[in-house]
Amino acid sequence: MAETRLIRKDALTKLFEKTRQSGRRILAPKAKGEQAFFEEVTSFGEVCLDHVQTRSSAKEAVFPKCEALLRYKFGDKGAVSYDEKPFEPPVTVVFGTRPCDARSLAALRAVFNWDTPDKFYLEREARTTIISVSCTKADSDCFCTSVGGGPGDTAGSDILLTPVSDKEYLAEILTEKGQAIVALAPELFATAGGAQKEPHLAKVAVQFDVNELAKTIPVTFNDEKVWQEQSLACLGCGTCAYVCPTCACFDIQDEANRQGGVRLRCWDSCGFSLFTLHTSGHNPRHVQSQRWRQRVMHKFSYYLERQGMLGCVGCGRCSRACPVDMNLVEHLKELALHGRNG
Amino acid sequence: MEELKNKVRELLKAGTVQAVIGYRAGSDEKTARVAFVRQPDEADGLILDPRCTDNLAVYLLKPEVKLLGKLAIVARPTTARTILQLASENQLADGQVIVLGVSADGKAVVELASFEALEKFVGQVPAGLTEEEKVLLAKIEGMSREERWAFWQSEFARCIKCYACRAACPMCYCSRCIVESNQPQWIPVSPHDEGNLEWHLVRAMHLAGRCLNCGFCAKACPMGIPLNLLTQRLAEEAKAAFGAVAGGSATGEYALSMFKADDKEGFIR
Numbered sequence: 178m179a180e181t182r183l184i185r186k187d188a189l190t191k192l193f194e195k196t197r198q199s200g201r202r203i204l205a206p207k208a209k210g211e212q213a214f215f216e217e218v219t220s221f222g223e224v225c226l227d228h229v230q231t232r233s234s235a236k237e238a239v240f241p242k243c244e245a246l247l248r249y250k251f252g253d254k255g256a257v258s259y260d261e262k263p264f265e266p267p268v269t270v271v272f273g274t275r276p277c278d279a280r281s282l283a284a285l286r287a288v289f290n291w292d293t294p295d296k297f298y299l300e301r302e303a304r305t306t307i308i309s310v311s312c313t314k315a316d317s318d319c320f321c322t323s324v325g326g327g328p329g330d331t332a333g334s335d336i337l338l339t340p341v342s343d344k345e346y347l348a349e350i351l352t353e354k355g356q357a358i359v360a361l362a363p364e365l366f367a368t369a370g371g372a373q374k375e376p377h378l379a380k381v382a383v384q385f386d387v388n389e390l391a392k393t394i395p396v397t398f399n400d401e402k403v404w405q406e407q408s409l410a411c412l413g414c415g416t417c418a419y420v421c422p423t424c425a426c427f428d429i430q431d432e433a434n435r436q437g438g439v440r441l442r443c444w445d446s447c448g449f450s451l452f453t454l455h456t457s458g459h460n461p462r463h464v465q466s467q468r469w470r471q472r473v474m475h476k477f478s479y480y481l482e483r484q485g486m487l488g489c490v491g492c493g494r495c496s497r498a499c500p501v502d503m504n505l506v507e508h509l510k511e512l513a514l515h516g517r518n519g
Numbered sequence: 520m521e522e523l524k525n526k527v528r529e530l531l532k533a534g535t536v537q538a539v540i541g542y543r544a545g546s547d548e549k550t551a552r553v554a555f556v557r558q559p560d561e562a563d564g565l566i567l568d569p570r571c572t573d574n575l576a577v578y579l580l581k582p583e584v585k586l587l588g589k590l591a592i593v594a595r596p597t598t599a600r601t602i603l604q605l606a607s608e609n610q611l612a613d614g615q616v617i618v619l620g621v622s623a624d625g626k627a628v629v630e631l632a633s634f635e636a637l638e639k640f641v642g643q644v645p646a647g648l649t650e651e652e653k654v655l656l657a658k659i660e661g662m663s664r665e666e667r668w669a670f671w672q673s674e675f676a677r678c679i680k681c682y683a684c685r686a687a688c689p690m691c692y693c694s695r696c697i698v699e700s701n702q703p704q705w706i707p708v709s710p711h712d713e714g715n716l717e718w719h720l721v722r723a724m725h726l727a728g729r730c731l732n733c734g735f736c737a738k739a740c741p742m743g744i745p746l747n748l749l750t751q752r753l754a755e756e757a758k759a760a761f762g763a764v765a766g767g768s769a770t771g772e773y774a775l776s777m778f779k780a781d782d783k784e785g786f787i788r
Contacts, residue, residue, distance in 0.1 A: 210743045214677065232741060233679070242679050243709045317547060409583060410553045414686035416741045419679045430708045443709045444679065451699055465583055500687050500739030501573065502545040502552040 180350045182366035193221040195361040205272040234422035239301045250437035266301045272308045277490040279309045279333030281422035287484035288425040306354040311339035315379040318493030328379040339374035408469035410501045415446030417495035523628045527562040537588025542571040574733035576601035576689040591617040596644040597733045600766025607771040634769035677742040680710040687739035723749035728757030
């Protein structure tokens with residue numbers, strides 16, 4: 178399937194125009210203060226690719242922070258009518274994702290297509306094309322290579338662009354969705370010749386053995402002291418989960434009045450005490466250390482068991498965004514060590 | 520710095536406290552993070568420099584931290600004011616915490632074991648907005664009402680309701696926040712425009728005149744929303760209307776929860 182082409186950087190303006198003309202909305206990193214966020218853009222000029230990583234992930238495109246699942250009206254004598262409009266999310270191109278973000282789609286899909294296929298997620302994903310840009314730089318929080326990814330990894334992307342000179346990107350066209358984008362302006366894509374992406378990619382050192390980790394952290398499960406120490410600084414906010422490209426937990430909320438209402442799905446986080454609070458008042462994860470343990474175990478143990486893949490792509494967002502500097506890699510290394518020492 | 524480390528070692532060795540909340544080096548050279556020092560030799564890892572800005576008072580009421588035993592805390596003037604404000608709201612008792620007060624220049628460390636000593640300590644450091652903060656506030660004040668509305672709408676649009684602002688705020692200590700109450704549901708839970716606007720209004724109003732302007736909320740916000748501007752503005756408002764400044768005294772009255780027969784407003788009588 179994969180074809181390789183060259184596209185000039187200055188041709189992206191034209192590609193954006195053609196993409197927009199085709200009726201697709203484009204989400205891409207936009208700079209705001211010191212950070213970049215995925216937002217809708219109308220031209221390539223608004224895009225900022227200078228950041229190692231955006232603050233928010235691209236999951237918003239397929240799993241919005243808040244979306245309406247159902248609208249209903251109350252009629253006479255307890256009658257309820259539903260809004261039967263078909264679900265038609267916007268046809269979207271996400272441009273400028275890093276390979277780690279593209280890779281995260283598989284982890285999201287595994288959850289949303291697990292037992293009951295989630296039509297909202299699946300329909301959004303079906304209408305989304307991912308044009309990623311390889312990483313030519315990384316920072317100390319990046320650890321994609323420790324969890325099976327890499328700065329030029331093609332998994333999950335429909336097109337992967339790698340800057341191979343000041344003026345050109347090597348374009349790997351990986352899927353039919355990617356080909357459909359090329360077909361909008363085939364004249365912009367030249368033959369690749371002998372250009373190679375590897376020399377241009379960032380170097381990201383492997384920091385831990387993830388297979389060993391998967392074996393060792395369950396051994397630590399009952400070692401309360403370890404989890405307590407690691408999470409003593411945790412404030413119990415939801416930042417790590419909300420910036421995480423693979424965190425898929427959500428909360429369902431009804432907002433209604435006497436006439437009718439809407440059922441909304443919003444992001445949620447296992448870091449909140451309310452997340453597991455039962456109606457009876459009992460909370461099976463009543464302290465922060467249990468909630469921190471759940472987060473780590475879910476991503477590096479349960480995900481492997483249940484979905485056959487990791488629930489982490491090594492983007493490092495949680496470490497960068499944590500208000501109290503809880504560094505995930507540091508904690509994982511420590512856990513691996515505890516497990517090894519029994 | 521040695522002075523601080525020695526003091527921490529002394530307190531732990533003597534068993535006066537079981538843990539000291541301070542700062543240690545973080546993930547990179549620009550970051551400091553909290554340290555919970557429990558052994559005298561762990562004091563070696565403490566740092567005290569311009570990186571150390573987080574308001575550590577947020578940990579004083581965290582259940583897991585309270586379990587460590589009697590606490591001492593490294594406190595810059597803002598943290599010290601926070602402790603007094605918490606005391607005035609009956610969240611801390613006199614003598615419950617030993618404060619290791621750090622002078623404004625970050626050099627001297629003084630042990631403050633009582634609220635009276637703490638009041639004297641903060642009394643020497645002027646509180647209020649910095650020149651930089653005043654300029655930023657004036658910029659927003661200078662906007663027309665429509666511009667200001669548009670400004671806040673675009674800022675709040677990024678809010679993801681992770682509640683890092685609430686978690687980082689030492690004055691947000693309710694065990695159950697109003698946004699988590701659903702019978703009735705006062706505030707929409709969802710992070711849509713209405714839900715975000717109501718959350719930020721409620722947060723700001725609950726902190727009106729109680730905010731110590733430590734800036735931890737804005738620093739914690741992963742989406743870069745300058746929400747401390749709201750509480751700064753309300754602190755100015757509370758000062759103008761009631762002469763109230765947060766964090767000056769352990770017995771201060773909170774103007775917005777106080778009724779007085781001689782109130783200047785007629786509607787309340």
